[in-house]
Amino acid sequence: MPIIEAQGLHKTYHTRSVDTPVLHGIDLAVAPGEFIAIMGPSGCGKSTLLYVLGLLARYDSGALLVEGQDAATLSDAAKTRLRRERMAFVFQRFNLLPALTAEENVAITLKLAGKPVGHAPRGMLDRVGLGAKAHHRPAALSVGEQQRVAIARSLVGLPAILLADEPTGNLDSENGEKVLALLKEFNRTDRQTILMVTHNAEAARAAGRIIRMRDGKFVDGQH
Amino acid sequence: MASLAIANLRLRKLRTAISIAAVAVGIMTLVVLRGLVEGTIGEVADRMNSVRADLLVWDKSHNTFMHGHTMSAKYAATIRRMDGVAQVVPVLNDSISLGGQAQTIYAVPASNFEMFGGEERLAAGRLFKAGTPELIVDTRLVNVHEGGLHVGDAVEHRGETFTVVGIVAEGVVGRVFMSYETADALWHSDERRANLLFVRLASPADAERVGQEIRRLGLIVVDKGNYYNVIAKDATFLEWFVWTTAALTLLVSFLTVSLTIFTIVQEQTREVGILKSLGATRGFIMRLVIAQSLIICSAGVLLGFVMSLGAKLVIKPAVPLLTVSLHPGLLATAVGVGLLGGLVGALYPAWRAARLDPVETLSYE
Numbered sequence: 001m002p003i004i005e006a007q008g009l010h011k012t013y014h015t016r017s018v019d020t021p022v023l024h025g026i027d028l029a030v031a032p033g034e035f036i037a038i039m040g041p042s043g044c045g046k047s048t049l050l051y052v053l054g055l056l057a058r059y060d061s062g063a064l065l066v067e068g069q070d071a072a073t074l075s076d077a078a079k080t081r082l083r084r085e086r087m088a089f090v091f092q093r094f095n096l097l098p099a100l101t102a103e104e105n106v107a108i109t110l111k112l113a114g115k116p117v118g119h120a121p122r123g124m125l126d127r128v129g130l131g132a133k134a135h136h137r138p139a140a141l142s143v144g145e146q147q148r149v150a151i152a153r154s155l156v157g158l159p160a161i162l163l164a165d166e167p168t169g170n171l172d173s174e175n176g177e178k179v180l181a182l183l184k185e186f187n188r189t190d191r192q193t194i195l196m197v198t199h200n201a202e203a204a205r206a207a208g209r210i211i212r213m214r215d216g217k218f219v220d221g222q223h
Numbered sequence: 224m225a226s227l228a229i230a231n232l233r234l235r236k237l238r239t240a241i242s243i244a245a246v247a248v249g250i251m252t253l254v255v256l257r258g259l260v261e262g263t264i265g266e267v268a269d270r271m272n273s274v275r276a277d278l279l280v281w282d283k284s285h286n287t288f289m290h291g292h293t294m295s296a297k298y299a300a301t302i303r304r305m306d307g308v309a310q311v312v313p314v315l316n317d318s319i320s321l322g323g324q325a326q327t328i329y330a331v332p333a334s335n336f337e338m339f340g341g342e343e344r345l346a347a348g349r350l351f352k353a354g355t356p357e358l359i360v361d362t363r364l365v366n367v368h369e370g371g372l373h374v375g376d377a378v379e380h381r382g383e384t385f386t387v388v389g390i391v392a393e394g395v396v397g398r399v400f401m402s403y404e405t406a407d408a409l410w411h412s413d414e415r416r417a418n419l420l421f422v423r424l425a426s427p428a429d430a431e432r433v434g435q436e437i438r439r440l441g442l443i444v445v446d447k448g449n450y451y452n453v454i455a456k457d458a459t460f461l462e463w464f465v466w467t468t469a470a471l472t473l474l475v476s477f478l479t480v481s482l483t484i485f486t487i488v489q490e491q492t493r494e495v496g497i498l499k500s501l502g503a504t505r506g507f508i509m510r511l512v513i514a515q516s517l518i519i520c521s522a523g524v525l526l527g528f529v530m531s532l533g534a535k536l537v538i539k540p541a542v543p544l545l546t547v548s549l550h551p552g553l554l555a556t557a558v559g560v561g562l563l564g565g566l567v568g569a570l571y572p573a574w575r576a577a578r579l580d581p582v583e584t585l586s587y588e
Contacts, residue, residue: 084502099230
């Protein structure tokens, strides 16, 4: 069964003065263990698509199934629970909690899910090569290190799917390669399902399947 | 969640410290003002309780803060004849300036001084003699009067020179005593008067019955143990002043906290988005915001207590005749007010934070 299955997704941003269609009938199926990159220029709607698939944003029409559950029938509380227990996000701007250390940032995923914390955060930080910096706050970490902590935070809860929004967008090429290497490793060894959006063709090549997107539509690679 | 709340507050130490200080000032104002009123009234009531009597009798127009209303001293004889009454002592009150402020004089018959502690309470000197210009003062007054007061010192009162002949240990009903006969002569009235009658009963069980009988004479009767409530009732204006001042100060304190929480929520807009993307519920977000407010207020209450203790230490030598009572009930009230203010002040910002759109908040700069 696909982890995510979308059919004919449409979304329009409504403001007082103008309506801006963003998604024009997106069809997508993400199988377990896949590493998919959705590639397109800025403004093509790929981040919006990611937020809709991650149940952070609503869509106007179409169908969306997440692990077989129809998103249209889920309450806000149910979406939050699904996001907490089965999904994880990595963002372009890392989005670590500045008041917490690296280890505490990783641990918060488990705490929010009500799971025991134990040594899992430290173990995950070791896997991303940052065990020695567990007690550093984000301000004391480099951008590359922050993104690796964000990856550790997203994966410590063993999510069904990782949604990554331009994970290398704010990194130099060296750090970008390290982050992509990490994602590939988790996909290969843990069969972690990853859906990544990016405008960078080189970053997209880390994925097993590349879907090109333009003006709110897939142009190829969706099958 | 508590650790996240504390970590967030520690990120802006100065702002958190200012908010805590604001709450502390409000709490200190409440505690010290209430403590002053309750302590001073309580101290007066405790001193009244030291009298070996059961009932207090006044003229019907009595007010604790005005001594002008007197009744005929003949009531003492009438009440003395009532069944169950063991002793009735008339007292005249007057005012004398000692220790830098007006003090109430208790003019009592020398022969009845045992009702007010007796000679065994004297720390120095002797009792006054009936009809003489002699005074007894208490040890607290001795310590605060400029230059001190000593046995043999002369004190001017109503154009006459009085001599301090005795010093009584503090805790008795008055700070200044003189002979009832002397005070009566100073008033130059046609018949003997009294501001207050102390009534000692043969058995305290007769208090209700004897009290009713005395009320039929048109007088006010109060059980001695209820004197605190009598003063408190007469000091309603003081209560209003204290509560109004404390309420206004606390309002400012909690508005400061509320503003701080609003600012925190504004600054933490992105964090709210991050937490929501991680699956935090609206309830979690609300509890996180409220927790930060409660932590500030709890710390403010604790600091307020410490500041209140400090204020008490400052007030004591500065105004020795006032008593600041910091009792558990008052501290519990302060805790309740502090936490309630923190909760109420945070409710709206917390509700707003919980309803923020996660996508918008994640892109918030």
